[in-house]
Amino acid sequence: xxxxxxxxxxxxxxxxxxxxxxxxxxxxxxxxxxxxxxxxxxxxxxxxxxxxxxxxxxxxxxxxxxxxxxxxxxxxxxxxxxxxxxxxxxxxxxxxxxxxxxxxxxxxxxxxxxxxxxxxxxxxxxxxxxxxxxxxxxxxxxxxxxxxxxxxxxxxxxxxxxxxxxxxxxxxxxxxxxxxxxxxxxxxxxxxxxxxxxxxxxxxxxxxxxxxxxxxxxxxxxxxxxxxxxxxxxxxxxxxxxxxxxxxxxxxxxxxxxxxxxxxxxxxxxxxxxxxxxxxxxxxxxxxxxxxxxxxxxxxxxxxxx
Numbered sequence: 001x002x003x004x005x006x007x008x009x010x011x012x013x014x015x016x017x018x019x020x021x022x023x024x025x026x027x028x029x030x031x032x033x034x035x036x037x038x039x040x041x042x043x044x045x046x047x048x049x050x051x052x053x054x055x056x057x058x059x060x061x062x063x064x065x066x067x068x069x070x071x072x073x074x075x076x077x078x079x080x081x082x083x084x085x086x087x088x089x090x091x092x093x094x095x096x097x098x099x100x101x102x103x104x105x106x107x108x109x110x111x112x113x114x115x116x117x118x119x120x121x122x123x124x125x126x127x128x129x130x131x132x133x134x135x136x137x138x139x140x141x142x143x144x145x146x147x148x149x150x151x152x153x154x155x156x157x158x159x160x161x162x163x164x165x166x167x168x169x170x171x172x173x174x175x176x177x178x179x180x181x182x183x184x185x186x187x188x189x190x191x192x193x194x195x196x197x198x199x200x201x202x203x204x205x206x207x208x209x210x211x212x213x214x215x216x217x218x219x220x221x222x223x224x225x226x227x228x229x230x231x232x233x234x235x236x237x238x239x240x241x242x243x244x245x246x247x248x249x250x251x252x253x254x255x256x257x258x259x260x261x262x263x264x265x266x267x268x269x270x271x272x273x274x275x276x277x278x279x280x281x282x283x284x285x286x287x288x289x290x291x292x293x294x295x296x297x298x299x300x301x302x303x304x305x306x
């Protein structure tokens with residue numbers, strides 16, 4: 001029997017349900033590989049439980065707040081337990097869409113034009129749009145949420161008012177960005193190499209929560225992405241650069257829009273999903289890496305001081 005480890009899953013975020021799917025899939029994969037594995041829900045007195053178990057390492061299967069924003073990573077660092085994925089700083093930077101975009105722009109990675117709205121400052125929308133030369137349609141999204149939760153495309157002011165009112169009660173800072181039409185391209189990075197780029201063609205308005213996690217949404221996955229050779233390599237290069245400048249570790253997935261020959265980076269995800277509809281396992285499989293081997297690689301890559 002290989003050494004014991006804990007899969008942290010569930011947690012406190014709105015992505016709790018998805019985290020259980022990721023955790024369960026990784027649990028089965030590691031069992032197949034002969035590891036002694038325990039699942040632990042990361043809420044309540046889970047830190048005390050973790051101390052009692054004394055695992056050799058933790059597989060972080062959490063998504064969203066407290067799971068991929070540096071919070072859980074800081075706890076694991078302080079407990080001196082090796083863990084998977086990115087460290088404290090990289091996780092917190094990647095989760096914050098404003099901070100990460102500042103870093104991307106400094107490193108010649110294009111992002112959509114954007115600005116921040118703080119709760120109850122929608123009156124300044126018109127002025128800010130003029131200053132940034134942004135026209136409708138626009139996209140509004142929370143600054144530190146995942147799985148496309150709270151994301152809306154607004155074609156006019158009426159739609160903006162309706163959707164902004166839905167999310168302003170819950171989120172203090174909201175990102176407003178120009179809507180970039182074109183292809184939805186996502187790139188997986190594994191350690192120090194980009195794996196590949198997949199194209200998503202959603203039947204829905206865009207690649208939202210439903211399109212990501214429901215097979216009923218019938219999102220079309222095109223692997224490899226329909227790009228010419230030069231542009232395909234560029235997508236991989238940009239994802240690798242994003243991974244590097246944020247100082248990420250392990251697996252990441254960078255999400256782009258490709259329009260008129262240019263890539264616009266929307267975000268880099270340090271805890272990509274590992275469900276049956278998830279993109280990183282699909283990209284890895286195309287590259288000849290089976291799901292069980294991918295998960296085991298993540299275990300072998302685990303460390304402290306990430």
